[in-house]
Amino acid sequence: MADKKNVGYIGLGNIGKPSARHLVCDAFNAYVYDLMQPAVDELVALGAIASESPATMAQQCSHIGICVRDDNQVEELLYGEAGLLANANVGCIIAIHSTITQAGILKWAADGAEYGIHIIDAPITGGAQGAEAGTLCYMVGGDAEVVAAATEVFNTSADKVVHAGDIGTGIVLKLCNNLITYAEFMAMSEATRLAEAAGLSADILREVGKSNGVINENMHSFISNRNALSASCTEEQMAEFFGAFGKLGEKDLSCAIDSGKALGVSLPYTEKLQGDVYNLFLNKA
Secondary structure (H helix, E strand, O other), X not given: OOOOEEEEEEOOOOOHHHHHHOOOEOXXXXXXXXXXXXXXXXXXXXXXXXXXXXXXXXXXXXXXXXXXXXXXXXXXXXXOOOOHHHHOOOOOEEEEOOOOOHHHHHHHHHHHHXXXXXXXXXXXXXXXXXXXXXXXXXXXXXXXXXXXXXXXXXXXXXXXXXEEEOOOHHHHHHHHHHXXXXXXXHHHHHHHHHHHHOOOXXXXXXXXXXXXXXXXXXXXXXXXXXXXXXXXXXXXXXXXXXXXXXXXXXXXXXHHHHHHHHOXXXXXXXXXXXXXXXXXXXXXX
């Protein structure tokens, strides 16, 4: 339909795919792109439109969301003759949902401005379950008018959109959130180990921790699931099941450390946590 806004989404993983699915609605023509064709085909069957390349999506869409792994993958999409910057129309909004460094988003936003393109940081929290339910929280950095224009797209999968401030503030908010999450997981892991060594159950620890707000459901679920799996798996199987999450934790905390250095902030305990987070997921830390 001519009156529907063309929006695009690149990166159809565990969070990106359900987020993009919400864009298939009366308000938008949803264009999707991913290297994994089955994910594209699944959304096309629901009414999305497959883009042949990021370049063709850029030529067709006024808003594009990017949900890929890291800074390098974002740069591969943005730059070059076939990249988004060289092909997007003036005024296009490109929202980076990935967990990346603040330095990265500041650079990309400055480069985008030279093309008349608005690149904003819009990382998300809530996981795949939140994306499925449409209850994600978006943490957005950028000009107020641009953020307002993008919010109608975010609202398709969001329960909350927080405008953190200028470009780069959204990703710092996300890095802080992730830092706290991994630190909570480590604290819960060691506390559970101590409790069980004394003959106490994780459940009674949870009972006390929930009453005073020290333990949240996310912490308990992570440790319970990890420990249950660890009890019946080899180290190789744990690496297969949880290794990817551990590597993601290493990357996220590395982004926090690098962003801290760029801001003149030392994060010594985060550096320690970054070195241990992979083993945390494998129940070896």
